[in-house]
Amino acid sequence: MAPELKHTLLVGLNFKTAGVSVRERVSFAGDLLAATLERICSSGPSEAAILSTCNRVELYAVDEDVERGFRVMVDGICEAHGLERGEIEPHLYFKRCEEAVSHLYSVSASLDSMIVGEAQILAQVKKAYALAAANRSTGSVLNKLFQSAIQIGKKVRNETDIGQGSLSVGSVAVDLMREIFPEHSSFSLLLLGAGEVAELVAEQLKKYGNADIRVANRTLEKVEGKFGGRVVDFEKRHEEAAACDIVIVSTAAPDYVLDRSRLEQAMKARQSEVAFFVDLSVPRNIDPAIGEMDRVILYSIDDLEKVVQTNALKRSGEAVQARAVIEGSLGDFGMWYAKRRMAPFMQKLREHHAATRDAVLAGYGRQAGDFSTGQMEALLKITDKLIARQVDEIMLKLEQKGDPSRIDPTLNTLRDLYGLESE
């Protein structure tokens, strides 16, 4: 009887199919992950692994019975989190074989991430694999699958620029800052207003170096205690802005809170050369004429978002290249799997031919007299090589079919013809 074809199976949900309230109910960690892996492997599937991040929960398994495999994995999720099937099934996707492999490759290459090109997912895939391996729930198929997925993730990052270019206003502001100030340097930062985006940007900029932070707002209560910065008088904002290296403005004012004439006057006493102004307000709160001052760099939220859009566009272009890398690698996994299936049969075929040869030689020897030891050795050597060459030729022809789905029927036919079982 031919060995059963083992299928690679995937059951999961992600940020596209389930909101955060669902995702947080099915996440796995620590003992729960280990227990679930054990439960899955003892219920039918021979291998299992779980990838659980803030944006996805995916279970990978290997089983001969597709229906059973899917059922066991869904049951594993439900039992681990005390959920009914009906609660999570609408959010789940089910993939098998090449689709499952392609999906993991895409995940590892960050093509399936919320932010395409993000760097964390590769580490998360590595961690998922390490945990499964530590729990001894992986075998040859998942080992090969995850190892190749990790390699492809690295290859995509090395061969494309998919990870280049920031995709948030805060990150773009930090990128610009990197062109103006050395990392870990000291700089002074003035935060005018209490806008949420401004706070996010300031938080990112604060991590960049040693920031002397000053905050100001018409309403003092809104900014007191923020970032550990000292509160300064809003009425002296021009003087404070002139004294700072970076100024971030985000107020609800309907007009300019910083105008050029007053700033120019205040800047006469400036000790530093370049000043970086970021206007995150709509409508704008920084007079655009300030951007025309010689040593001032002014970016509005529009400018930052344009950079974000440009970067997103570039990443989309790189995603096409990344997809090509993945497509090129899918065939490799398929061929590896096909060879793995062929190997036991080829071994049996070799043994079958060797047994036939032994019988023929033995019969010939009785009729014509025993061969000398030397003659027998030579005959065995020659016929061993003949057998190996014949079997290798069959294997090569099968490999040339390319697609494992075309190899299997031929393999089964050969098994039937020779009456051989691999196991």
Added chain:
Amino acid sequence: MEELARISTLVLTGLTVGGYLLAFLSGGEKFKRMALPFHSLLFVLFTLYISVYSLRLGRCPIASGREVMIFSAWILTGLMLLNELLCERRSVAVFVLPFSALATFIPILSEGGPWLPEKYIGTLFPLHVGLTAMGFVLYSLVFLLCLLYTKSFRDIKNKRPGPLFGRIPPLKTQETQIRLLLAAGNLLVPAGLAFGIYWSLSQNLHEIVGPKLLVSLGAWTSFVVLMFRFRRLTLARILTLSTLGFLLVALSFFLGRHGA
């Protein structure tokens, strides 16, 4: 041996420049780390070459245009090594070391005869030429850095990131580099000129104030103004002043070669 040292210097310069070029194009640290050992070896070899040459001649090797060029190339190489070691991951060496390579390579092709008869080569004259040459090399670097500074500043300001974006040190670092080079150059050049005047007097050369001295002082003045007014000058004026100063440096060298 001299020929071997010269060829090794050229080869190492090529490898170093290649490494910095890759670092610049890739915007990363990997190739800079690759280039630094070549750069260090280049500087050591260059220093040995100059030392051995000086010992053989029994004097500082600055008596001819050819020697001054090699001497200047050595200073440039050392300065850039110091800058790259102190600077963060990005570098400007890719813009500077090719000039160093030229300064090493051209003398090999040129005649390079002595400017002055040997009897004039004592202590004062080498000090004059050496210090002035070092100062002028620093001024040339200032000019180059001002070019890069104004270009990258305008690119960021006008929201048009050009080829320099992400590849050279941040603006504040460039400002610090420019300021330091200006300070050093503005000390070395007048010191060198002072030794030159003193040497002229000691040689009873009566025409001290000639075109070359005036041009050198003009260059020094430009860069002194640049140093003290750097914060207040517009980008355009920084570029103009540094260009003027550099042209005067080049003119001074030209006049020096032709005995003015």
